[in-house]
Amino acid sequence: AQRVTQPEKLLSVFKGAPVELKCNYSYSGSPELFWYVQYSRQRLQLLLRHISRESIKGFTADHNKGETSFHLKKPFAQEEDSAMYYCALSPLTGGFKTIFGAGTRLFVKA
């Protein structure tokens, strides 16, 4: 079964500390992988996607095919990073059915 697992419901770190939000997936094939973010009182929006190999707001995500993981990392967390983060996958075929994880709420303390 296709599934995205985010093991941490809540992650709390101090400002300036490194942060890693974990994401593991179950999928028989090579999916496209995304991280979406929802800041307080804002819409859910794309943070980054694997295919772009991009770094947005200092965040990067590495796809480990062997471990079927797509963890999101940032070396120095900022207070404005506090938000709800969702990992998602989209099958490379029939890709219009994106599957989301349950989300991790990141809280960055001053």
Added chain:
Amino acid sequence: DAGITQSPRHKVTETGTPVTLRCHQTENHRYMYWYRQDPGHGLRLIHYSYGVKDTDKGEVSDGYSVSRSKTEDFLLTLESATSSQTSVYFCAIAQSGISTDTQYFGPGTRLTVL
């Protein structure tokens, strides 16, 4: 924000009543989606549309129906609302529907079924 609006933004209704939520887009995107967001479950796909009059079921479609008579509007109907359908509902759009396509989300509708 992409041109996506949802109405109403908040609604309280009673068990057994019909409810219709509307998603309107001005981007002329082909694909439209309805999700529900619940604690511990994240976003789950209810129904989606890949064109006018073309819709299909998602992961949690029981108790919901949809219609898309125009490119810009995607309606979600709860024929007889139940308390388990209390949730936040998000509409999303995508241009092409391919796997790498970004989804753009509406502001959400908070529905409470008493």
